[in-house]
Amino acid sequence: MIGHFFKYDSILDKNVLIKEGIFLVIDRINKPGQSNFGGHYLINVIDPAQTISYTRCEITSDRLLELVTKDFTLMWLGDIRPSGEIPAWCFYMTQGSEVVNQLKGVLTKCLVETNTRE
Numbered sequence: 001m002i003g004h005f006f007k008y009d010s011i012l013d014k015n016v017l018i019k020e021g022i023f024l025v026i027d028r029i030n031k032p033g034q035s036n037f038g039g040h041y042l043i044n045v046i047d048p049a050q051t052i053s054y055t056r057c058e059i060t061s062d063r064l065l066e067l068v069t070k071d072f073t074l075m076w077l078g079d080i081r082p083s084g085e086i087p088a089w090c091f092y093m094t095q096g097s098e099v100v101n102q103l104k105g106v107l108t109k110c111l112v113e114t115n116t117r118e
Contacts, residue, residue: 001025001099003072005045005054008088015090018054022047024074024091026059026106039113043076045091055089062111069100074107 001024006015027042045054057078059065064077072094078087093099 001093001095001103003091003093003095006090006092007055008090010085019047021094022054023050024093024103026103026110029058039110041110041114043074045089057089059107059110059114061114065107065111067100067104067107069097069104072096072100074103 002021003024004020005018005022005024007018008014009016023046025044025046027044029040029042031040041059043055043057043059045056046052047054055078057076059076066075067073068075071092073090073092075088075090078089080086093103
């Protein structure tokens, strides 16, 4: 899906625009030495040419995600950094409610598989 990508800045206490008109994709990954039962998924934000990845964050829990369908936004948290910072991102979808509903279905599937991993 196409949209605008933001990163939360704790000093400014607001979301800062990183890039407009880029893609958010959910990628399934296989981890070496682990069963393919269940699933491992990444949120990946990439440029249209698919040459630059702005962030890659594994989906590990529904507590770290929030899809706000009425605002067409997906918000998520990354792993805590050694500095103590908890990275947070927001993606605003510019394609409307149909795409948001499709993303809701994909995220539901990902979370069910993530929660049923061995």
